[in-house]
Structure formats: structure tokens, C-alpha cells
Amino acid sequence: MKNLYLKYSTVNETTFLxxxxxxxxxxxxxxxxLKILIMKYHNTGLYALPGGFMQRDKNLNDAxxxxxxERTGLENxxxxxxxxxGDVARYKPEIMQMILEANGxxxxxxxxxxxxFISVAYYALINxxxxxxxxxxxxxxxxxxxxxxxxxxxLDHAEIVAKxxxxxxxxxxxKLVGTNLLPPLFTLTxxxxxxxxxxxxxxxxxxxxxxxxxxxxxxxxxxxFLGKAHKAPFLYSFGD
Amino acid sequence: MKNLYLKYSTVNETTFLxxxxxxxxxxxxxxxxLKILIMKYHNTGLYALPGGFMQRDKNLNDAxxxxxxERTGLENxxxxxxxxxGDVARYKPEIMQMILEANGxxxxxxxxxxxxFISVAYYALINxxxxxxxxxxxxxxxxxxxxxxxxxxxLDHAEIVAKxxxxxxxxxxxKLVGTNLLPPLFTLTxxxxxxxxxxxxxxxxxxxxxxxxxxxxxxxxxxxFLGKAHKAPFLYSFGD
DNA sequence: TTATTATTGTCGCATTTTGAGACAATAATA
DNA sequence: TATTATTGTCTCAAAATGCGACAATAATAA
Numbered sequence: 329m330k331n332l333y334l335k336y337s338t339v340n341e342t343t344f345l346x347x348x349x350x351x352x353x354x355x356x357x358x359x360x361x362l363k364i365l366i367m368k369y370h371n372t373g374l375y376a377l378p379g380g381f382m383q384r385d386k387n388l389n390d391a392x393x394x395x396x397x398e399r400t401g402l403e404n405x406x407x408x409x410x411x412x413x414g415d416v417a418r419y420k421p422e423i424m425q426m427i428l429e430a431n432g433x434x435x436x437x438x439x440x441x442x443x444x445f446i447s448v449a450y451y452a453l454i455n456x457x458x459x460x461x462x463x464x465x466x467x468x469x470x471x472x473x474x475x476x477x478x479x480x481x482x483l484d485h486a487e488i489v490a491k492x493x494x495x496x497x498x499x500x501x502x503k504l505v506g507t508n509l510l511p512p513l514f515t516l517t518x519x520x521x522x523x524x525x526x527x528x529x530x531x532x533x534x535x536x537x538x539x540x541x542x543x544x545x546x547x548x549x550x551x552x553f554l555g556k557a558h559k560a561p562f563l564y565s566f567g568d
Numbered sequence: 569m570k571n572l573y574l575k576y577s578t579v580n581e582t583t584f585l586x587x588x589x590x591x592x593x594x595x596x597x598x599x600x601x602l603k604i605l606i607m608k609y610h611n612t613g614l615y616a617l618p619g620g621f622m623q624r625d626k627n628l629n630d631a632x633x634x635x636x637x638e639r640t641g642l643e644n645x646x647x648x649x650x651x652x653x654g655d656v657a658r659y660k661p662e663i664m665q666m667i668l669e670a671n672g673x674x675x676x677x678x679x680x681x682x683x684x685f686i687s688v689a690y691y692a693l694i695n696x697x698x699x700x701x702x703x704x705x706x707x708x709x710x711x712x713x714x715x716x717x718x719x720x721x722x723l724d725h726a727e728i729v730a731k732x733x734x735x736x737x738x739x740x741x742x743k744l745v746g747t748n749l750l751p752p753l754f755t756l757t758x759x760x761x762x763x764x765x766x767x768x769x770x771x772x773x774x775x776x777x778x779x780x781x782x783x784x785x786x787x788x789x790x791x792x793f794l795g796k797a798h799k800a801p802f803l804y805s806f807g808d
Numbered sequence: 809t810t811a812t813t814a815t816t817g818t819c820g821c822a823t824t825t826t827g828a829g830a831c832a833a834t835a836a837t838a
Numbered sequence: 839t840a841t842t843a844t845t846g847t848c849t850c851a852a853a854a855t856g857c858g859a860c861a862a863t864a865a866t867a868a
Binding site: 777 | 812813814815816817818819
């Protein structure tokens with residue numbers, strides 16, 4: 329039975345499943361701003377989300393994790409699948425053609441990339457400072473962009489980003505995911521800034537602290553002395 | 569460029585995208601119980617969710633809607649995509665082989681179905697009484713089953729059902745989706761029974777009515793006289 | 809006709825949660 | 839030693855929620 333597809337396939341086609349791609353919206357937090365990682369393709373002026381194709385012998389989720397590790401260097405990332413985009417309108421072979429040609433890939437083994445794809449979209453939350461953004465073979469750069477200063481993204485990637493943010497906001501109320509964007513030790517004010525950046529609104533300090541501490545999910549540690557002329561805040565970590 | 573895939577394909581392969589399927593968890597409500605539609609394949613004893621493959625020329629969401637219409641006869645169904653299942657473990661070609669053989673399909677044009685698939689899963693909410701469940705060409709039956717009396721489902725379909733119910737519960741608090749399981753006119757007690765069936769717990773009547781009416785989404789109509797020896801309730805409809 | 813029954817619409821009250829301001833405590837600086 | 843900026847915590851009012859209660863009412867039984 330295994331020969332069924334081998335019969336029609338080149339090496340590349342058997343490595344990956346046709347028609348299936350993934351894209352990831354990788355959130356980071358720095359300077360009180362929410363940011364995401366954006367790639368720029370060689371010689372095309374095209375900006376895109378980090379993504380990839382799906383290996384035939386891997387779980388979908390694992391394929392995405394592997395891609396994330398290549399782009400960020402990190403493992404054990406907080407990762408959530410949020411939607412699968414499957415409109416016909418996202419089938420624009422001329423764009424992939426442009427990318428391939430800009431990289432000198434004219435030959436057969438790459439032609440399957442020109443077919444129609446659906447994309448399973450994930451968002452990831454990472455500690456900004458831990459990351460070394462790394463471009464892939466087709467890209468010049470992989471860089472952080474403020475959520476409110478994104479370049480024009482190719483295909484439907486702007487829509488993917490919008491839906492990622494919407495889902496993150498909804499999940500923020502149900503899960504304590506804000507901590508995933510911070511270092512292991514953080515102050516409540518820092519955590520509040522993360523929530524404000526995600527929700528896009530100011531929160532009341534007293535109410536926020538009462539609510540977060542009331543969940544009983546944070547552990548209090550020593551104080552953080554930064555040499556500023558005011559009371560030093562406690563540091564917290566996530567986990568009992 | 570279009571010839572790229574035609575070159576390798578039979579008619580069936582070009583009609584559908586390889587490796588991509590969908591499954592739908594179709595919820596209905598009757599007799600105070602939450603139910604879903606389950607199909608039984610010919611001569612195999614296999615039970616499965618209604619699903620299908622993805623047409624090359626259709627949006628993913630539209631392909632699912634078309635499948636839903638074939639199974640239920642309904643259009644304009646409340647439909648929500650909730651997860652895409654892509655584990656390697658769900659690749660069990662011998663099962664699809666069994667189904668095909670039970671239907672006398674041994675020939676080439678069906679062999680692509682034996683390859684690995686990911687499945688995009690949706691749940692639908694419909695008015696139980698409007699539906700005429702209709703089996704597809706491979707199935708003996710398409711019938712309602714109580715959520716707590718499901719047969720053994722093939723592949724990972726039990727997991728898909730569990731995640732559908734979990735997502736429905738989460739969404740129930742944010743959207744007023746309960747109404748989609750009822751006829752256009754319903755009483756508040758009927759709506760409360762729907763919520764109780766989905767959440768799996770009893771709700772307090774006064775609190776429930778205050779909360780639902782407080783949303784300002786229901787319109788009150790005439791009373792419903794059922795000939796019972798007690799006060800007649802008002803009927804409501806969804807919408808301004 | 810009148811009492812009974814079951815269920816409805818609504819109210820009241822206690823409890824809990826939330827929003828917003830206030831104040832003392834406290835690191836560092838002037 | 840006073841000043842500054844920020845923190846931890848408290849209080850109080852307002853809003854939301856949980857829960858029981860009661861009168862209203864449609865049909866039936868007496």
C-alpha cells in the first residue's frame with residue numbers, strides 16, 4: 329500500500345504531505361509592547377508569518393514545534409492551535425512561484441509547492457529575551473515587529489494575525505497565559521503590562537492584583553531591588 | 569501550472585485534495601437530552617462521525633456546509649470549526665480499506681483514500697425536528713445517539729466528540745448559542761433545559777431567566793397554551 | 809362554581825465579585 | 839531628614855449572583 333503514493337512522488341513530495349501547511353503567530357513582549365515574529369523572503373519584498381509544511385511521518389503539532397524551534401531556538405513553548413484557513417482565495421501560485429524563482433528553485437522537486445494549500449494556524453507565547461530569531465533558507469530575516477506596526481503581509485497572513493490576537497484575548501480570561509510572555513521571575517506590575525498590551529486597555533492596579541493573586545497560581549519570592557527611589561516589589565513565579 | 573497535478577491524477581484525485589478530510593459533530597436536542605448524528609458503514613460494524621473530503625474548487629467551510637446539507641437536508645446551519653486533528657496515530661489505512669472493500673471499491677480511483685489524512689473538525693447546532701438524517705453511499709444509517717450512549721466510534725472520533733463538547737461548553741458562556749438547538753419559538757424553560765444538557769448540571773430558574781433576559785437578545789411573543797394545569801409560559805424568539 | 813395542582817413571572821435578600829479610590833510602607837535620592 | 843515614586847493592602851460603593859419565596863394563572867378535579 330505504501331507504494332501507492334511513492335509511485336507518483338519525488339523525494340520532496342514524500343517527505344511532506346501535499347496541500348497542508350502551517351503558520352505560526354509567535355508573540356513576544358518587550359518595552360510594554362506586544363510583538364510578533366515576521367519573516368522577509370529573499371529578493372521579493374514579501375513579508376510572511378513563520379510557517380512550513382507537514383512531514384509525512386510527524387504529528388501535526390510536533391511538526392509545528394519543530395518549526396518553532398528552528399525559528400526561535402526554544403523548546404517547550406506554549407503553543408495553541410486556533411484555526412485552519414482553507415479558502416480557495418488563498419491559492420495564489422504566482423506568489424510561491426516568485427519566492428521559488430528568487431531562490432533559484434526552478435526544478436521539478438519544488439513544483440508541488442505551487443499547488444493549493446490549507447494552513448493550520450497556531451499561536452505561541454515566548455519569553456522575548458530567550459529568543460534568537462533565525463531566518464530559514466528562503467528568507468533574509470526573521471524579526472520582531474510591534475503588533476501595531478506590522479508590514480504588509482502576504483496572502484491572508486494579516487487575517488491570521490488578527491484571529492490569533494482575538495483568540496489570545498478570549499483565552500486570557502480563562503487561562504493564566506500571560507506568564508508565558510515573561511521571564512520565570514516577574515513582578516505583578518510587569519504581568520499587568522502584559523495583560524494591558526494583549527487586551528489593549530488599561531487595568532486598575534488594585535483590582536488586577538487581587539484577581540491574579542486570588543487565583544492562587546503564583547508563588548511569591550524575594551523582593552526585586554532595582555535601585556529606584558521607591559518601594560521594591562515582590563517577584564513572583566508561575567506554579568503552585 | 570494547472571497541469572502539474574493533472575499529470576499525476578485520476579479524476580477522483582483532482583476532485584478532492586489529498587490528505588485533507590473533515591468531520592462534523594452535529595448536535596441536536598430532544599427529550600431533554602443532547603444528541604449527535606452517527607453514521608454506520610455498510611457491512612463493517614464501524615460507527616463514525618459524518619465527514620468527507622475536500623473539493624479542490626471549494627472553500628473548506630463551504631465543503632463542510634455542503635456535506636452537512638447532504639446529511640441533514642438543512643442550509644444556514646450554525647457551524648463552528650474547533651480543531652484540526654493531525655496525529656500520525658490516526659493513520660490506519662486498514663480501516664478505510666475495510667470500508668472500501670465492503671462497498672466493492674477495489675479499483676485505482678479510490679486508492680488515494682488509503683493515504684494519511686488530517687481532519688478539520690466542526691460542530692453544528694441544529695433544530696432536531698427539522699432534520700431528516702440521510703446516510704451517504706457508504707453507510708447503512710445516519711442516526712441520533714444520546715451523548716451518554718454513543719457506540720464505539722472508529723479512529724479518533726470519540727476524542728473529536730469530547731473536544732467538540734468541551735468547546736461548545738466554553739462558547740456557551742460567551743455566545744447565546746443555545747437558541748440554535750431549538751425551534752424559532754421556545755419557552756425559557758426549554759432554553760434552560762438546553763443549557764443544562766450542554767453543561768451537564770442543573771441551573772437555578774430565577775437566576776437563569778434574569779441572566780438570559782438581561783442580555784436583551786430575546787424577543788417575547790404570545791403565551792404558549794399547552795392544555796396543562798398551570799400558568800402558560802411566554803414564547804420567545806432569538807433576535808432583537 | 810370552587811378548590812387543587814403544577815408551573816410561571818418576578819421579587820427580595822444575603823452573598824460574592826468587581827471597580828475605584830485612599831493610605832501607609834518603603835527604597836533610593838536630594 | 840525630607841522627598842519621590844511605586845508598592846501592598848484596605849475600604850467602600852456598586853454590580854452581579856445564588857437562592858428561596860410568593861402571587862398569578864391555566865387546566866383539572868371536586
